Amino acid sequence: MPLSVLHVSMPVEAGVAAYVSAAAADQVRRGWRVTVAAPPYGPLRDRLAALGVTHLAWEAARSPGLSTVGEARALRRIVRGVDPDVVHLHSAKAGLVGRLVLRGRRPTVYQPHGWSWLACQGAMTRAAIAWERMAARWTAAVVCVGDGEAAAGRAHGLSARVVRNGVDLARFVPADEDDRLRARAALGLPEHVRLALCVGRVTRQKGQDTLLRAWPRVLGACPDALLVIVGDGELRAGLEDEAAAGVLFAGARSDVRPWYAACDVVVMPSRWEGLPLTALEAMACARPVVAFDVPGLREVVSEESGALVTAGDLDGLTHALAVRLLDPSLAWREGQLAALRSKEFDAGATMEALARLTAEVAGQG
Template identity: 50%
Template structure:
């Protein structure tokens, strides 16, 4: 039985966008009708449309505020018109608006992609947690991307119909990059012209430039690395709200900085191919997608010990994670890894095999569809009637 699936997403960039696009592509290949409600701009709309989604304009900001009531009303109208079999809400803002819009009257799947209350403090964190506890009743399934994300939600008092579906990557799109690919990528990216030695060890940090991803911690650690590993370079790949602040911190680094701010890119594969090591010093995650993409390219990853980190790493031969926010531990581990590029290459081979075995996106798409089937009302035949009641 083919389904009509409506995804609603905000944000429209970063790992969330890539997860949604991969789901759209896999669901369209399976014959389903797939619609996407999202704000214009960013990478999501264009890439999802190219993957076969029908786009529905849903202007919505990233944070709640005075405009939220109007965003809820617009999303309610979209759902009524689309008449989906399943509504799949991605990240905190779509989860807020979507659950308020339909309040369980349509089979609803909520996927937080990391808990919103982990991103804030004080009264805002308290209010956010209270909301998640209350709104869980309006999700027929709550999909976490790691067991730790699920455990954190349960420990926080959220009572939900939990499902764990680890993130996956397209193994035909992200292919192993060997030594020749590394040399070609470094030449193509113009590392020498950007002040980096194309023959020296290179760490790449791929992610949105924001507090969550911890690039400020990485920059605090970098002077110790630069001193201990002669010629080592660092590339920060991504855009985001902290770009100007981080650029100023780069300019303030002592000595030969050898740090490049590469900006946002549509295709991270050349940077993954160029790297000896991919580092993601996040403060919180569910299960980040960038490490999986890096490992699919046969690159080892250095992660902080946040939800999803240990679960996504190969059980043997991985770089041990470091505590989030620990500058000294991050610097020490970076020095150990960048000082031995041959060991990095060996770890990368193990990482690729692990991702191929455990994180193929085709498995992710199949598991998500199984979640959908589990929330659909049982009917003897015909298409499930999941329309929003006219009186709602």
């Protein structure tokens, strides 16, 4: 009998959605019976439909609350109907609801994609850590996407298996100067502007608020620079209202490859990360990455392929961006080295490792 896997995800866009759809597609190709339970909207639903993967509607809010009771009932019905060999829970909300529902009665994989307590403050941080410790007893395997994420778990007594994130190197390929000009023409961007790109949900985690505080200083050094923020999220409206000149909010995009091709440098001012697909995609497209030095990003970005800046250091962020915007040859050289580095993060190896772990959890390894 083919292995039956149920993936559960509340996020339906950005990196988690891309990961879930890639894992589902890989497992379908292996002949497994794969189902994804997720909210019935957004890019994830569309990707699954294009792949022919079964999608079941699971309405879920981002944060715990009164709706969690109904979410648990709905997920219990889905699990009973699918009757999977393995349930794979992605991110904090699915990890919470799924483990409360299953309580270890089925082989359960939990993949935080960034630990829940990193988004909390004060007593909520302690409560989130305590929950993760308690829920570990109901989890056959915790999967971290990078060594830094796993180390953060170990620091709080949580053991995890590392299956590093990977990038589809057949889809994300180095972009040359002709590609840059074509992408800018297609996107309606000026040909000669110096362009910094920030891709990701517009949230506290991704740090676009910090980047916008630094941007006027970047413009002071490089007046013809343009910052493009690709993505949507709960902070977008407020940040868009407050943004200074030289900033374009492009919204969420189903295909970010033209934006990587169009830019000179990618910036990631994240407060925390697991191991971000955005950085890997940018590097595979031969673009240097300027990032805050946090776990996950420091596993990917090196001084040869961009710059790591002390988290929250506006002067350091300004300098790192301005240097690359003012020196296209430096940005180009770093981009070429970034493309070479990205080959160490091939998605094929990631999915092979995940399949082995899933089969092992199901007792078929």
